[in-house]
Amino acid sequence: MSNRNRNLNRIRGPHSALTDFLAANNISAGQIRDDYQRRLQQAQQREEQERIANGETATVKEEDEEMVEAEDEIVAESSTAARARGRRATDDAAAAKKKAQEEKAIAKIKKSKEFAKRKAAKKLGDDDDENDDYNDEDDDFLAREMYKKAKAMPGQLDNCEICNKRFTVTPYSKTGPDGGLLCTPCGKNITKDDKSAKKPQKKPAGRKRRKLESDKLDGLASRGPKTLQQLCIEKVVTHHDELDELGDLPQPVLERLSEIFTKKRVMNSQTLPLFLRPDLDAVIIHDAAYLETEDYQQIFAVIPHIENIVLKNACQFKDENISYIVEKANNLKHLKLYAANLVSEEGWIQLIKSRGAQLESLKLQWLDQPFSDIVVFQLSVFCKNLTRLKFKLCRSLTEVAINALAEMCQLEHLSLQATADISSPCLINLIKSIGPNLRTLSLEDFSFADDEVLNQIHESCTELRKLRFTNNDNCTDAAYATLFTNWPNPPLRFVDFNSTRDIDNSNPHGPADAVGLADKGLKALMAHSGAKLETVDLASCRHISKNALHDVFDGVKQYPELREVNLSFMQNVDQLAIVGIFKSSPALKKLIAFGCFNVEDVVVPAGIVLIGIPRAQDAIEQVGEGWVSVENALGAMVQAAA
Structure with missing residues (x-):
């Protein structure tokens, strides 16, 4: 048992080079030790016997000691040789491993792009020196040189x-x-040394131009340095994650900050508290896609007297938020929700029954099946104080909802964008019922509307300030002219007739009797509302002729309030029409003309932003005598046309 325990407690490990050498040559250290002990005992026995026999013990002892010393030297020499051989074997293995790694690295270098570049450069140098003996040995030398410099x-x-x-x-x-x-x-x-020799690099022209065009579309283009307020707002957005609060900023500045936070995609659960203060009465978030259901609860909890709430892309707005509005938002008057598709039909009805009596404006967009005709019917019953209503792309609404809206005669602003097929008689009934009180009428994508709808607008609507009628290919140019001829309505401030045209691709110029807004309609529109018109959108009204544009914007007729014009994708727009608009509109700020490829070089007056002309001059804003340049350009073009 004791021997077994002694063997178990013995420390074991990897064999050394000496052990491997002795084993390979059948040399056992244990055997050498045992032989030595046996010879030593035998020598001692012989010594004792000889000492007893003849008393010559000293000589035998010396000889035996010499023999033992000789054996020890043999063992020591064997051990030293074994160590040396083992060390050489280890060094040889390490050298072989290092060489294999070096060869592998050199092979990898030969496959690299840098090696190919240096090889090509070396060959080119050899060609210049009229030396064509570049071979594989040079490849190895170049690769080893690169390996050494790695x-x-x-x-x-x-x-x-x-x-x-x-x-x-x-x-x-x-x-x-x-x-x-x-x-x-x-x-x-x-x-x-590099910094002193390096010159400051300018931003690429493409990036600068894209940024400029983006600012123009956002209405941010301005001459001169940025205002202190704009600089502060940009700095706030840059360091939004380090802010604890925004302080007592006024509501317009908060709304502007909200717009920029939305554009930079940083409006989330962490930054939302910056826009919540108990003394506010409005929260306007233009993209709430990153907000959670609890964040909406926080809005109504922090601002108990909220009156105006705008939540676009409110994809996590649910029934529980509706219940919280019913419980907490006692002063809610204006509600604007986009894409709140997690609210059920019962949730919408609960909101309308509880808060409908106090609502003054309701704007809903991108709603799916839960927002149905039944909800709109409840709206017509309980929302008697509602004056502003907008339904856009609510996919479950049909003619039943349109007939229900006809009962809401108190409406002053109505905006509808259809997804279902709505007939002309249904629209005529709606306009006849609520038209006399309307100040804003917006009808988009009502493709089945015909001339009778425009005639009904002419007869029923006498207080309009804004009119939008788009994406229609049924109403004729004669009906548009009739609408604005002897119309008792005051001059319009805003007009949008984009995409009212015939869509027969086989006949791009349209039929003989023009469909959509064309020459007669444009002339009647400007004759009726030109004195007060501020914004006009005629995009894709491709049947308006070049002569009509030159006649309306001839530089003599004046439209003193006109600030924004959109003539995109009108093939008949040319330089003369653009210059005429500049001359006829002294208050013009923005002119949009995408897809007008007949416009090339235009001198743009100072203070006007021209968008969408790819071949116009790079200097979008001319500083100095802008109107003199316009007059010169207009005179030159008239002479050239003559």
């Missing part, structure tokens, strides 16, 4: 290329002129 990894030691000082490589070590690494002092010196 950069050391961070944490390794290397010699500085400039001062040859030994230093520890870091991820921030600079590269020298010949590709080697530099120590910290030499790296700082070479960085200073």
